[in-house]
Amino acid sequence: METDSAVGGGRNLAGVLARRWHLLLAVTVAFGAAGVLLSSLQSTLYSSTATMLLNDPGSTSVFSQNNRVIVDPSRYVRGQASYLTSTEVLTAATKILHNRLSLDELRSRVTATSSDQLEQVTVTATEPTAAGAAEVANAVCQAYRETVRSSAAQNAKSTTDELDQTISRLRDSISELDGQLASTKDGSADPALSAARQAAATQLLTVQSRADEIAVDTATYGDGVQMFEEAKQPSSPTQPKPMVGGVVGAFVGLLLAATVVWWRAEYRRRADEKQEPATVLGVPLLGEVPEFVASAGGRALPAAYEPSSPAGEAYNFLVESIDFAVAATARAWPEGGAGGRVIAVTSPRQGDGKTVTTLNLAIAMARDDRRVAVVDGDERMRGLTRLAEVPDEPGLSDLGADVPVDQVLRSLDLDSTEGLDVIAAGARLEDPASFFRTGRFRGAVGRLRGHADIIIVDSPPLLAVSDAAAIAAQADAVVLIVGRGTPLRVLAEVRHRLEFVGTPLLGYVFNKSTGSRRRYGHYGYGYGYGQQPARTAALPAGTAGRVPDQRLGSGGRHAEAKR
Structure with a gap:
């Protein structure tokens, strides 16, 4: 996506x-x-480079095809570049340098490279002094030239020695044939002897010509260097x-x-603005609730006590947004289902204000003359049970154990909430995750559908425990509470988790917004798993942002405080 x-x-x-x-x-x-x-x-080092342009080895008869030696010029130049740093050449260079450097030192300070376009090799030497660098580079080139010249002379001498032996044999053969021709009785020439003598004479001329050619080519080729540019003392060090x-x-x-x-x-990118979560979740913003201070005895219920305040109006607007979202999503729900719809309210993590949002949302919905049941599905923390100030038992877990529905329905000790029933968490469970995964929770919710138009379940944080995913899987839709400052990577994980569950995500509520604070501050939120907190523990935190400027659709609901 x-x-x-x-x-x-x-x-x-x-x-x-x-x-x-x-x-x-x-x-x-x-840096x-x-x-x-x-x-x-770094120590001071100078680099100096000498350049040699080599003769084309195919331009002399020494390397001609008749002598059965065919040399690729580029390959020849690469070979000579390697030969320049060979032990033979570097040993000769150390002698020229009067053993100032050892063979290993010379090998580490000299490099030779060949040109792909020209028959050229460059020798670079690195030394602590400028004069030393030039001296070493020139010494290596001199050693190379002397070595090549000596090697070429030895090869030429070996070849001409063999040719001289051939010439001597041919001359002896010709002398013998001349004697045989002179000894004939009638003085007439024997055709066979004449032909043999002629062939020997021709071969002699060829071999003599070849010997002369090798001598000339050897003198011409010399050390195989057509042009040599000496290394100069560099004016500045390389390091x-x-x-x-x-x-x-x-x-x-x-x-x-x-x-x-x-x-x-x-x-560390966080959702600091109300529209940022949408880029990750891919769902619309349902509402924005500002930070506010708890009032009326410390209960964070502006939907009941201050419905015309920014926070109270934010919850009223949230009801409208959810109604539109439910209507748009209802086409994907199975037809023929009896009873009210189930909406699971969850959040990515602890401290996002999920429980406070859930109860205020239920209070705002109950004012619309519909039956609303709000369920504490957070069996571990039971924040909704404490916020609503109702007994723990009987409740949701008891309803799953076939306790009659009318025994678990509780009323808020508030005015104008006649249509709202609160279902507490119920008797404590040894394995809450198993309860929500099995048919006991499904059966409990099914029994509530006949007693309410809409059922809102306060679920645990989605990424905290597996209960939330199990609850979402049994719900008709999910509403996500996103606290300001939630990392976007956390929201991405939430989206992937909900995609796996498959229940539609209606949208998100941006909570604890600072966009429209007026006189509203913030209230605390304590959430954790493990040790059960006392009933006097801090209540879940405040909810998201301010009322958006535009309402979804027409005919917005008017939140009037019922006295």
Whole structure:
């Protein structure tokens, strides 16, 4: 889904970096200074390069096809570049340098490369002094040329020696044939002897010509270097270069800092504005409830005590939004179902204000002359039971054990809530998750459908325990309470969890908004699992934002406080 991109790539990179410019600048300067310092600590080294343009080995008869030696010029040049750093050449170079450097030192300070386009090799030497670098590069080239010249001379001598032996044998053969021709009795030439003598003479001329050609080519080819450009003393060292080190360090620092800032911004990105959760959840905003202070004896119920306040009006608007969302979603629900609809109210995590939102939503719905049942489905925390100030038992768990429905229905000790029934959590269960997964919870909800037009279940946080997913699976729809500051990555996990459950998500309520606070502050919320809190523990936290400027559809409901 395209909503996934909102978590990882929804922000403008330039904007994120601009807000952290001071951090980026500090890291860049620090890394640049470190680069300058590290470069300054390096030992001083100079590099000098000598260049040799080699003869084309195919341009002389020494490497001709008649001599059965075919050489690819580019391959030949690559081979000579490797030969330049061979033990044979470097050993000769150490002698030229009067053993100033050992063979291993020379090998570590000299490199040779070949050109792909030209028959050219370059020799680069690195030394602590400029003069030393040039001296080493030139010494290696000199050693190479002397070695090649010596090798070529030896090869030519070996070849000409063999040719001289052939010439000597041919001359002896010709002399013998001449003697045989001269000894004939009638003085007439024997055709066979004449032909043999002619063939030997021709071969002799060929071999002599070849020997002369090799001698000329050897003198011409020499060391195989057509042009040699000596290495010069460099004017500046190759290291240290503090400015280069500083630039590289600054670039690395900037890149590293930008990466960390971007990663932290995306990883820690939170829903600080009411529309941000929609980019991740892919569902509409149902309402925005502001932070407010509890009133009237410390109960956080503005829908009952202050229905015309910003928070009270926010809950009234939330009822309208849910009505429209339910109507739009009803087409996907099975036809023929009897009784009221079940809406599970949950949140991503503890402290999002889920329980307070659930009870205020139920109170606002009850004013519309419909029967509303609000159920405490958070068996572990039982926050709705405490907020409504009703006994724990009998309740939901007892209803699943076939206790009559009229025995679990409780009324709020409030005016104008005649249509609202509260179902407490009930007797404590050893395995709450099993209760919600099995038919006991399904049966309890089914029995409530005949007594209410709409059933609202206060579920545990979706990512806290498995109960919430089990409750959502049995509900007709889900409403998600998103507290301001919720990480978007958490919302992405919630969306994936609800997609797995399959129950429609009507939308979300943006809770604890600061968009329209007026005189309303905030109230606390304590949520945890494990040790059961006392009844005097802090109640679940405040709910999301302010009333949106536009209502969904026409004919909005008017929330009037019934006295």
